[in-house]
Amino acid sequence: MTSEQKTEEPLPTSMTAIGYTANRPVDAPDALVSQTIPVPQVGPHELLVEVRAVSVNPVDVKQRAHANPDGFRVLGYDGAGVVVAKGESVALFEEGDHVYYAGAIDRPGSNARYQAVDERITGRKPASLSWADAAALPLTTLTAYEALFDKLRLTDASVGTLLIVGAAGGVGSIMIQLAKVLDPRVRVIGTASRPETREWVLSLGADEVVDHAGDLAESVLAAAPDGVDWIFTAASAKPGAISSYVRIAKPFGHIVAIDDPHRLDVVSLKSKALSWHWEFMFARSLHQTADMIEQHRILNRVAELVDEGRVRTTATERLSPINTPNLVAAHRAVESGRAIGKVVISDE
The missing domain is CATH 3.40.50.720 (NAD(P)-binding Rossmann-like Domain)
Structure with missing residues (x-):
């Protein structure tokens, strides 16, 4: 998950993703597993993002421990990366744009090489932050x-x-x-x-x-x-x-x-x-509300505050690369209840 994707080259048809196949405790050897799955197809309002950094939130831990994986479920509700393809109705971004987002709870997550995410819940990545420090913020x-x-x-x-x-x-x-x-x-x-x-x-x-x-x-x-x-x-x-x-x-x-x-x-x-x-920030995307684009506006507004030096990243622990052992370590830290700020994992 570390090689650069050149936009002039055709996108691969498969990718590595990390998720879970059963509800296991974090210290189980198969708490999280890696699989090869198809690269997602984008819908009309969706971006295909090459993921450069992610962070782990309590919702990741809750999903891994309790939610039905339906065979194999890709986790990850924070991401930062590069737009490499877009749907036919996308109006807010272009290929090559740097973005950050929290994704949707009912869609495959960011713990993968590529992720499809709706443009209306995606923001411009703060230019002053690294991929990792940006990925700490969206959710x-x-x-x-x-x-x-x-x-x-x-x-x-x-x-x-x-x-x-x-x-x-x-x-x-x-x-x-x-x-x-x-x-x-x-x-x-x-x-x-x-x-x-x-x-x-x-x-x-x-x-x-x-x-x-x-x-x-x-x-x-x-x-x-x-x-x-x-x-x-x-x-x-x-x-x-x-x-x-x-x-x-x-x-x-x-x-x-x-x-x-x-x-x-x-x-x-x-x-x-x-x-x-x-407060449930996934409500807008889960129910496809008429004001979904508000999350795009919020993320852009906060990116401005970050680039103005008025708000800073909340990342406190940074791991690399994005792989199964590091995601397990991040889950363990969040599950402990003693984490300060955010744990992020990147390919930087």
């Missing part, structure tokens, strides 16, 4: 951006306090930056429990860090005695989480979650008239 950027601006309805005039639970993770790491750059009057409190994660969160621009290892509500209210206006969480399934959020939130506040609790008691939100939101 978490779209999640954070949609949570902040579509769900919490923040604007550049918003005034209040935002709590980010698990701020050292992939989504939290970019959300801190977007909130501080695009909503300068918003106070950002991040949660972290280790010295290295506290340092990381502060380096990204958080105004304060509190410990989430103990009584979360007590820690937050010590920093914000009047409570917070907005809460972002990837940990609503944790025992006692909802009661803590109700204690922390101001009346009429908003909470947005991205995790998958088996049960969720939201009745306790009523006394403060709190609003609960779900």
Whole structure:
């Protein structure tokens, strides 16, 4: 997966891809496997991208552990690479363009030599970043951006306090930056429990860090005695989480979650008239919504912020090349729950 593809040469008909054939623990010898499969055909609005770098997200781990592989499933929900072919209706990109994207949950992923991806959920790769550093951003950027601006309805005039639970993770790491750059009057409190994660969160621009290892509500209210206006969480399934959020939130506040609790008691939100939101960045592509192109616009906007030096990559661990052992190592790091920022793998 490291040779250069010259656009004047015919594209191959087959390629190497890495995925899973059964739901295995990450340390099983066949947790991820490599196979030779056909190069995908592009639809009218699709790009064929030669993949140069990928990153691993919690969704990769969840899919590998629980989702039906239907024989063989290619994972990978972040990618950066070069457009080598395009569908007949593509209007946003040309062959040779450098792009980055998060793909679609119901399509084969980026852990392959080539990937077909819809142009409307693809952005221009930040010119100032390497392939690896660009691949760290798309999924978490779209999640954070949609949570902040579509769900919490923040604007550049918003005034209040935002709590980010698990701020050292992939989504939290970019959300801190977007909130501080695009909503300068918003106070950002991040949660972290280790010295290295506290340092990381502060380096990204958080105004304060509190410990989430103990009584979360007590820690937050010590920093914000009047409570917070907005809460972002990837940990609503944790025992006692909802009661803590109700204690922390101001009346009429908003909470947005991205995790998958088996049960969720939201009745306790009523006394403060709190609003609960779900953020799922794959919803637009999964349901082919009329506004799918918003993800193209978001990725381009963030690429501008990166190239202006206002937002930086969240990559903290870089592996090379893109192969099965390195993808297993990345899955192991993400599954540990102790990863800071993003783990990326590239052919650089």
